[in-house]
Amino acid sequence: MSFDWERRLKNLRKRRLVGDLQANVCCRADDVARILPHRAPILWVDGIDYVDVQSLRIRGYRKISIDDPVFQGHFPGMPVYPGTHLVEMIGQLSLCLYYFSRSRTVKIARDARPAAVRATKILGAHFLAPVPPDSKVIIEAHGIDDDGFFGRAEGQAVVDGTICCVAAGEVCFL
Numbered sequence: 001m002s003f004d005w006e007r008r009l010k011n012l013r014k015r016r017l018v019g020d021l022q023a024n025v026c027c028r029a030d031d032v033a034r035i036l037p038h039r040a041p042i043l044w045v046d047g048i049d050y051v052d053v054q055s056l057r058i059r060g061y062r063k064i065s066i067d068d069p070v071f072q073g074h075f076p077g078m079p080v081y082p083g084t085h086l087v088e089m090i091g092q093l094s095l096c097l098y099y100f101s102r103s104r105t106v107k108i109a110r111d112a113r114p115a116a117v118r119a120t121k122i123l124g125a126h127f128l129a130p131v132p133p134d135s136k137v138i139i140e141a142h143g144i145d146d147d148g149f150f151g152r153a154e155g156q157a158v159v160d161g162t163i164c165c166v167a168a169g170e171v172c173f174l
Contacts, residue, residue, distance in 0.1 A: 005123045005168055012166035017140040018059040023049035025106050035099040037114040044089045051106045056143035058097040066133035081131035086165040090155035094141040098151055116174035125167040135159045
């Protein structure tokens, strides 16, 4: 399947993928940890509040603390959360979406296990606005395809209604 990723990313800059749709799930960090292979300090999805398995859309969030050590060096006197971390957040939430779509449910089973996965490509990213300390980042993602081996998704990082980052990526399921 061929996509014009630059056009897709430009369109993602204009409107939210999920927006203010009413929450339909309540997954906390301990639930998310059962379906992601990441662990602290790299587990960057604090919770999920919306999943639509049919349209392959998901919304989660991450609270960015002023105490996050990244602000000591990025940038002193003008702290900004790194764009690469926002791309990783979008990727992690997208992996959560693949769990829900493959299991055809919006619940995380008690015995759920993370998929073995490796990032293969960042298909593109646009950094549109800075994310300051003490922000709640709303992460939204949309699954593009999953052929059982490769999966591609696109997503957004949003703070106070402003789209701060859009990105698309690909993973390989091992």
